Amino acid sequence: MIVLRIAGLHQLLCNNCGLEFKGFDPLRRLARAPAKRRESSPNQRRCPRYKTHLPATICLVERNVLTWDVAYTHRSRGHCETISQIGMALSFVGSRFLAEQLTRPGCSLFVTVNLPNGAIEAVVSIVNLERPSGKSAARWLVGAVISQMSEGDTARLAAYIKKRAEADSYVALE
Secondary structure, rough: OOOHHOOOOHHHOOOOOOOOOEEEEOOOOOOOOOOOOOOOOOOOOOOOOEEEEEEEEEEEEEEEOOOOOOEEEEEEEEEEEEOOEEEEEEEOOHHHOOHHHHHOOOOEEEEEEOOOOEEEEEEEEEEEEEEEOOOOOEEEEEEEEEEEHHHHHHHHHHHHHHHHHHHOOOOOOO
């Protein structure tokens, strides 16, 4: 045992998890202290998200590949569950949308969300699509990024998000 200690076998400490282990460090260059890391913020997204429950109208965007004409079809009622400056999460129930239509590459939706300060309209691209199991098999939960929105609607959305950020940052002290 003494021979191994002379050769450099020592108790070491993992810098990531704090686990003690035996390892060779003949010149004793490794410190026995865990690495200091700064605390990471809980929300590391590009834009903060806010939970909402706003009524929305959702239409499927169909584009003619030859003429690039756009048609909005299959109108469905739903809700905007989460919103940010760059995207939203929508939930809707309905059999108007087929799974093949929503899962095709590049699928876009035309969404009208009724904010308290007025309605906004946007074309969104589907990022993720989920069918939560439960009571209704026709329920969809869609995560989407905003691809097109008018300047007025962008300003209205920014004002709504600013108002939500101010309301959420308020902390009552007792």
